[in-house]
Amino acid sequence: MFNFSKILPKTVTNELDSPKIAIWGFVLFTVLMTWRSIIHMLFESYGFHEIANFVVLTGDPDPMPIIYRFFSLWGNAQLMFCLVCWVVIFRYKSLIPLMSLFWVLDWGQRLFIYPFIREDITSIGQYTKDITPGVDLALLPFVITVVIFLISIANKRTGQQ
Secondary structure, eight states, X not given: OBOGGGSSXXXXXXXXXXXXXXXXXXHHHHHHHHHHHHHHHHSHHHIIIIISOBOOOOOSSOSHHHHHHHHHHHHHHHHHHHHHHHHHHHHOGGGHHHHHHHXXXXXXXXXXXXXXXXXHHHHTTTTBSSOOHHHHTTHHHHHHHHHHHHHHTBOOOOSOO
């Protein structure tokens, strides 16, 4: 049922021999992650305060511009990965299983790392209003990426039995 050799195909093509929903699921997830990356990169103050729940720090000089730049760089790194995904979508669909596995690892590591640092995150409560969605909701994207990955390595059903 699953063909793990699809993760690293011998020949890279623009065809994916998997159910079409694997491609569409990967596209939709990449759209969402691209949007998230753009918010973090270009609207860093909104993403930092309204989404990530960090409070505005004050001081002289104002520390927020440098904090926004670092936050923006994180969005830029996310966007670079999304751009690679878009290249795969338009040119190298046979690499969708590999890229899906990378998404699984990206979101999966949050499930294993954040429980260990959750106390550290909540102990800095003077700097945050709440836990960030990337910590609190990591299970949902992880499950979605696992499903996309498994579908992408599944064999297409043929009409023959």
